[in-house]
Amino acid sequence: MSDLTLADVQAAAKQIEGAAHRTPVLTSRTIDALVGARVFLKCENFQRIGAFKFRGAYNAVSLLGPAELSRGVAAYSSGNHAQAVALAAQLAGTSAVILMPEDAPATKVAATRGYGAEVVTYDRYSGDRAAIGQALADERGLTLIPPYDDLYVMAGQGTAALELIDEVGPLDALLVPIGGGGLMAGCATAATALSPGIRMIGVEPESGDDTARSLAAGERVGIPVPRTIADGQAISMPGELTFAVNRRLVDGIELVSDDEIRAAMALAFERLKIVVEPSGASALAALLSGRIEHLPERVGVVISGGNVGLDRFRELLDPTAA
Amino acid sequence: MSDLTLADVQAAAKQIEGAAHRTPVLTSRTIDALVGARVFLKCENFQRIGAFKFRGAYNAVSLLGPAELSRGVAAYSSGNHAQAVALAAQLAGTSAVILMPEDAPATKVAATRGYGAEVVTYDRYSGDRAAIGQALADERGLTLIPPYDDLYVMAGQGTAALELIDEVGPLDALLVPIGGGGLMAGCATAATALSPGIRMIGVEPESGDDTARSLAAGERVGIPVPRTIADGQAISMPGELTFAVNRRLVDGIELVSDDEIRAAMALAFERLKIVVEPSGASALAALLSGRIEHLPERVGVVISGGNVGLDRFRELLDPTAA
Numbered sequence: 001m002s003d004l005t006l007a008d009v010q011a012a013a014k015q016i017e018g019a020a021h022r023t024p025v026l027t028s029r030t031i032d033a034l035v036g037a038r039v040f041l042k043c044e045n046f047q048r049i050g051a052f053k054f055r056g057a058y059n060a061v062s063l064l065g066p067a068e069l070s071r072g073v074a075a076y077s078s079g080n081h082a083q084a085v086a087l088a089a090q091l092a093g094t095s096a097v098i099l100m101p102e103d104a105p106a107t108k109v110a111a112t113r114g115y116g117a118e119v120v121t122y123d124r125y126s127g128d129r130a131a132i133g134q135a136l137a138d139e140r141g142l143t144l145i146p147p148y149d150d151l152y153v154m155a156g157q158g159t160a161a162l163e164l165i166d167e168v169g170p171l172d173a174l175l176v177p178i179g180g181g182g183l184m185a186g187c188a189t190a191a192t193a194l195s196p197g198i199r200m201i202g203v204e205p206e207s208g209d210d211t212a213r214s215l216a217a218g219e220r221v222g223i224p225v226p227r228t229i230a231d232g233q234a235i236s237m238p239g240e241l242t243f244a245v246n247r248r249l250v251d252g253i254e255l256v257s258d259d260e261i262r263a264a265m266a267l268a269f270e271r272l273k274i275v276v277e278p279s280g281a282s283a284l285a286a287l288l289s290g291r292i293e294h295l296p297e298r299v300g301v302v303i304s305g306g307n308v309g310l311d312r313f314r315e316l317l318d319p320t321a322a
Numbered sequence: 323m324s325d326l327t328l329a330d331v332q333a334a335a336k337q338i339e340g341a342a343h344r345t346p347v348l349t350s351r352t353i354d355a356l357v358g359a360r361v362f363l364k365c366e367n368f369q370r371i372g373a374f375k376f377r378g379a380y381n382a383v384s385l386l387g388p389a390e391l392s393r394g395v396a397a398y399s400s401g402n403h404a405q406a407v408a409l410a411a412q413l414a415g416t417s418a419v420i421l422m423p424e425d426a427p428a429t430k431v432a433a434t435r436g437y438g439a440e441v442v443t444y445d446r447y448s449g450d451r452a453a454i455g456q457a458l459a460d461e462r463g464l465t466l467i468p469p470y471d472d473l474y475v476m477a478g479q480g481t482a483a484l485e486l487i488d489e490v491g492p493l494d495a496l497l498v499p500i501g502g503g504g505l506m507a508g509c510a511t512a513a514t515a516l517s518p519g520i521r522m523i524g525v526e527p528e529s530g531d532d533t534a535r536s537l538a539a540g541e542r543v544g545i546p547v548p549r550t551i552a553d554g555q556a557i558s559m560p561g562e563l564t565f566a567v568n569r570r571l572v573d574g575i576e577l578v579s580d581d582e583i584r585a586a587m588a589l590a591f592e593r594l595k596i597v598v599e600p601s602g603a604s605a606l607a608a609l610l611s612g613r614i615e616h617l618p619e620r621v622g623v624v625i626s627g628g629n630v631g632l633d634r635f636r637e638l639l640d641p642t643a644a
Contacts, residue, residue, distance in 0.1 A: 024346050026368070045595045046348070266632055270429070273367045273628035275595040306595035310588055314636050 045306025057084035059156030076133035086117035148182030149239030158186025172296030181242030188249035232279030331480035367628025379406035381478030398455035408439035470504030471561030480508025494618030503564030554601030
């Protein structure tokens with residue numbers, strides 16, 4: 001693959017069929033009335049490992065050849081991609097080594113180990129995870145599965161939009177959270193091909209606006225590591241491959257505050273009865289902000305993940321906290 | 323209708339089609355592994371008004387004649403039935419007066435008013451809600467929609483089991499929360515007809531074991547108003563019509579503690595990514611208790627509702643509370 005096409009996403013859909021869940025699409029009269037549109041929520045919080053990341057990881061891992069599978073895979077991630085690669089490796093009958101920061105939450109480390117992966121830790125504040133991950137992979141002869149900057153990973157993530165449009169029909173706009181940009185690159189590739197004229201709206205946390213800045217500059221721009229509750233979107237520069245797709249297909253970026261994300265998580269809890277992690281709620285937060293001008297009639301929103309523990313959820317939505 | 327049959331439940335399914343949601347069925351490898359069975363969760367927390375109650379209420383209200391609709395309906399309810407009748411009345415173009423306990427959750431009172439109903443309150447621990455409700459209905463010429471002891475209401479609730487078996491095929495057992503017994507009566511009627519040999523297991527909170535006692539006694543037995551977090555199951559005596567069905571079709575009752583219900587709510591949050599209210603989690607709690615002997619292979623569980631506000635949820639699952 002030299003660039004990403006609808007055919008790549010369709011091939012990924014076949015590849016992950018039976019392994020990944022076809023997640024439900026929820027609708028809500030409350031949300032429709034609040035925003036004045038017909039809204040379709042693609043609920044990747046119900047995906048395996050609790051986030052869309054499994055789609056891309058499984059696509060990439062399961063397409064490896066016998067020689068690569070016999071040696072194993074590696075990934076660096078403090079979050080959902082770690083569990084996604086660990087589970088994908090287990091299902092593909094290979095081993096996985098996951099590089100995680102020393103201070104990663106114990107529950108995430110335990111969940112990753114629970115899928116049979118070996119966890120190797122590094123110091124988040126001094127180490128360059130990409131370099132350490134590559135060194136680890138080279139040293140052990142493992143295939144590195146990147147979290148987003150990989151065409152098979154991007155194609156896998158795009159199956160979320162493919163399924164959504166297949167189920168509900170053409171959309172006028174689709175809101176997608178952007179971290180490294182893999183979910184958006186895949187979804188934009190599928191959605192613009194299947195729904196010509198669709199408006200692709202990326203959503204980033206205010207402090208993690210690297211893609212917004214990069215689109216404005218016409219080239220990839222780096223920012224300091226963002227501080228936001230949306231940990232899955234705390235990325236300081238768009239991917240090279242993802243940005244090449246997104247600069248071509250994304251129509252605009254909306255920025256949301258942490259408080260807007262919290263409000264979207266609360267609304268998802270109380271009205272939709274679903275658990276959404278901060279990054280997973282950012283696209284819904286953008287929709288609810290009222291700042292999207294000329295919102296069209298039929299709007300898709302990707303709810304990208306639901307991995308937030310009970311204690312963290314309580315802490316995030318504590319009205320008595322400062 | 324003199325007794326409840328599969329045909330009644332099928333007629334209700336037609337009647338509510340398009341008004342009620344066909345709710346999703348979730349499965350979880352985590353839960354399957356924990357209990358050693360294939361588990362199918364019928365998620366009525368995604369039903370309109372957030373609970374199964376809408377099925378029965380809409381069936382009963384929408385079948386009223388023009389004269390009754392012109393006068394309006396009334397209901398007494400600790401929560402979900404109130405919202406169900408309020409919304410059913412709104413959809414059927416009539417008015418509703420709802421009698422609610424003074425200490426009903428604020429979110430439920432607000433939601434009921436939100437559907438355009440008039441709310442009248444009473445003291446849960448001293449007043450006889452059935453008598454007050456009947457007096458209110460008589461005085462204003464309203465048709466009382468009972469929360470469970472009504473064949474059309476029971477038939478409507480049974481559509482949950484009808485849909486579940488239609489979607490996943492025959493089941494070996496079905497766990498259903500019991501409050502007044504309407505959900506169980508409808509579900510048992512449908513499930514035993516569609517899945518001959520199915521084991522119908524009712525679930526009550528420990529302190530609200532009126533149906534367990536009544537089944538043991540062979541007749542309806544009253545208990546003091548139960549104090550339990552499962553407010554939808556805080557009922558002191560089975561219904562007359564529901565008990566006539568349930569004594570015939572229910573194979574056994576499991577009792578669960580409030581702490582077991584809390585644990586089930588937490589598991590639903592963290593692993594299933596869904597919000598379940600205490601009563602809605604009781605059947606799952608019974609399954610997870612490990613006390614159901616000879617658990618068969620294919621087990622259905624009705625998750626009956628998800629109406630728990632964020633504050634109440636935080637309070638219920640606060641690990642620092644006494």
